[in-house]
Amino acid sequence: MKNDPIALPVDPADAEDFDVTVEALDRGQRARLIRKTRTGLGLSQAEFASRFRVPVGTLRDWEQARATAPDFAIAYVRVIGLHPDMVAKAVA
Numbered sequence: 001m002k003n004d005p006i007a008l009p010v011d012p013a014d015a016e017d018f019d020v021t022v023e024a025l026d027r028g029q030r031a032r033l034i035r036k037t038r039t040g041l042g043l044s045q046a047e048f049a050s051r052f053r054v055p056v057g058t059l060r061d062w063e064q065a066r067a068t069a070p071d072f073a074i075a076y077v078r079v080i081g082l083h084p085d086m087v088a089k090a091v092a
Helices: 022-040 045-052 056-063 071-082 085-089
Strands: 005-008
Touching: 005 022, 005 045, 022 056, 022 085, 045 056, 056 085
Parallel strands: none
Antiparallel strands: none
């Protein structure tokens, strides 16, 4: 971890700031995409998870950036954002 490239260096003027690695920044951006897609559809985590067959605990971990959503999940979320009713019907 100590040798991971830094995407955003610490702000020396902010005692509570910290370095952000490239991996952590990517994980955060993926989390934001998933959360924005879900909230844009007006769904709770439980509703989204049930409707699109994603384990709610996994969804929660992805949204809170505790785990990095894999590429296939990001692609799935993008399709959901474009065609939510079609996806829901396909997985029903």
